[in-house]
Amino acid sequence: MAIRRGRGVAAINYPTGMNLGGDPTQALVHSTPTGNFMVTLSSVDLGQGMKQIMAQICAETIGVPTDRVVVDTADTDTGPHCMGTFASRGTHRAGNAVIQAAREARQVMLEVAAEELEVNASDLETDGQGNILVKGAPQKSISIFDVALSAHFKRGRSISGRGMFLIPRSYPEKETGAMKPSTCYAHACTVAEVEVDDETGEVTVLTVKNVFEIGRALNPKMVEQQLVGGSWMGVSHALYETTEPYYPNRDHGGTDFNQYLMPGPGDLAQTEIIVLERPSADGPYGAKGPGEMCANPQIPAVANAVFDAVGVRIDTLPITPERILRALKAQASN
Amino acid sequence: MAKVPVQFTLNGAEKAEFIDSGTTLLHALRDKIGDTSPKGGCHQGTCGGCSVIIDGELRLSCLTLAETCNGAAITTASGLSEGGVLHPLQRAFLDAFATQCGFCTPGMIMAATVLLDHTPNPSRDEVVEALSGNICRCTGYEPIIQAVLTAARSNSQNAA
Numbered sequence A: 001m002a003i004r005r006g007r008g009v010a011a012i013n014y015p016t017g018m019n020l021g022g023d024p025t026q027a028l029v030h031s032t033p034t035g036n037f038m039v040t041l042s043s044v045d046l047g048q049g050m051k052q053i054m055a056q057i058c059a060e061t062i063g064v065p066t067d068r069v070v071v072d073t074a075d076t077d078t079g080p081h082c083m084g085t086f087a088s089r090g091t092h093r094a095g096n097a098v099i100q101a102a103r104e105a106r107q108v109m110l111e112v113a114a115e116e117l118e119v120n121a122s123d124l125e126t127d128g129q130g131n132i133l134v135k136g137a138p139q140k141s142i143s144i145f146d147v148a149l150s151a152h153f154k155r156g157r158s159i160s161g162r163g164m165f166l167i168p169r170s171y172p173e174k175e176t177g178a179m180k181p182s183t184c185y186a187h188a189c190t191v192a193e194v195e196v197d198d199e200t201g202e203v204t205v206l207t208v209k210n211v212f213e214i215g216r217a218l219n220p221k222m223v224e225q226q227l228v229g230g231s232w233m234g235v236s237h238a239l240y241e242t243t244e245p246y247y248p249n250r251d252h253g254g255t256d257f258n259q260y261l262m263p264g265p266g267d268l269a270q271t272e273i274i275v276l277e278r279p280s281a282d283g284p285y286g287a288k289g290p291g292e293m294c295a296n297p298q299i300p301a302v303a304n305a306v307f308d309a310v311g312v313r314i315d316t317l318p319i320t321p322e323r324i325l326r327a328l329k330a331q332a333s334n
Numbered sequence B: 001m002a003k004v005p006v007q008f009t010l011n012g013a014e015k016a017e018f019i020d021s022g023t024t025l026l027h028a029l030r031d032k033i034g035d036t037s038p039k040g041g042c043h044q045g046t047c048g049g050c051s052v053i054i055d056g057e058l059r060l061s062c063l064t065l066a067e068t069c070n071g072a073a074i075t076t077a078s079g080l081s082e083g084g085v086l087h088p089l090q091r092a093f094l095d096a097f098a099t100q101c102g103f104c105t106p107g108m109i110m111a112a113t114v115l116l117d118h119t120p121n122p123s124r125d126e127v128v129e130a131l132s133g134n135i136c137r138c139t140g141y142e143p144i145i146q147a148v149l150t151a152a153r154s155n156s157q158n159a160a
């Protein structure tokens, strides 16, 4: 009886969004009288930071600082339609819709500025600080504040835009069954090192090293935060969490945190994160969906590491000490 | 059922309420007094989200009857900042991106506050131990542990 060490590797492709009956998200953008911009969405921020990302995307597209943008996700009854925040689709779908809406709003903004400055709208550019300048003659400029006032009170224009992003439904080809379930994939690879006590079946995860390819990190700090948390959650799925230990029999199902095991701060493995960026062709500024993808590769990596350590394949999650001991017993009797 | 009076200080301010006997402190704080910084994750003592400080000790407000707090001094996460200036722990959580959805954050900060009150320069293991009653679903804990260590360092630098 001994503590045995093992190392496992796993790599995944993960689709961004899903494709059932088509996958749409809509967005509306409008300016206030003082030249701040409202993004109206039904897409919900679950705490993953979607409002911040949408503010960045809108600001980048219109050409204003991020703090000039307010994102309102107040009401899915009255807001523009969104399929929802799931399937790692928020940044990709809503982001694309916001870009389209922001472009249209920007166009109106430039048209009003052009009237004020008596130039052509196509000769104008934004400085990202809240001003509109004539290309090549930056001394000729107007603030977005003044443009908004003019639009509202003088010119009777609405600086606003509509955005719609739709991944159309994909039907399988009759002959081959081939279809296009997703237009955009994120990728990840994890190497996990574990120690398995072959007497008790207990697994200790020593290190988890992850590489994530996520298109483009629109907010690198928030991406890192999500990936670190996701990596931990993947380990948690691999070893601890289950609602239905005797599924489909619901007896003895976990009812709360004292029966639904999650690792605490004391169970942390040393975790490493590397981010690769290969901008996606149809992502907003190249982004893909890292949300759920980041909690996946740890599971097969841990299962492979357990196999490497003690030579048994556990194909049911979570990989509990009981399952390991039963497998070791079966292996010994073969 | 007759209401019972309860009186305590909350973040330095006198509070007096009539409550149903048996009301938890969590319920009294959130729904009577309107301090929603303690979070009810489980209402049975397993998540740590409802942690508050009562007379200097870390307590779970979901397992504490409000009427046992008569005369007590209660601190919640919403009482940590002073005059709009964040408490060093709050600042460290912000700087370290130690929060995602934020649901666990007030409880984590309460647990860390009591730790640093007693152990101004904790080891990593001591931080882990102090946070072990608090569940976080989002961050994977590492940024939280780092934030507490950073706050401890900046405290001791300021003291020196």
Ligand code: FES
Residues within 6 Å of the ligand: B039, B040, B041, B042, B043, B044, B045, B046, B047, B048, B049, B050, B051, B060, B061, B062, B063
């Ligand atoms: S609500 Fe008190 S410990 Fe969870």
Ligand code: FES
Residues within 6 Å of the ligand: A047, B098, B099, B100, B101, B102, B103, B104, B105, B135, B136, B137, B138, B139
């Ligand atoms: S930040 Fe979401 S539970 Fe901790």
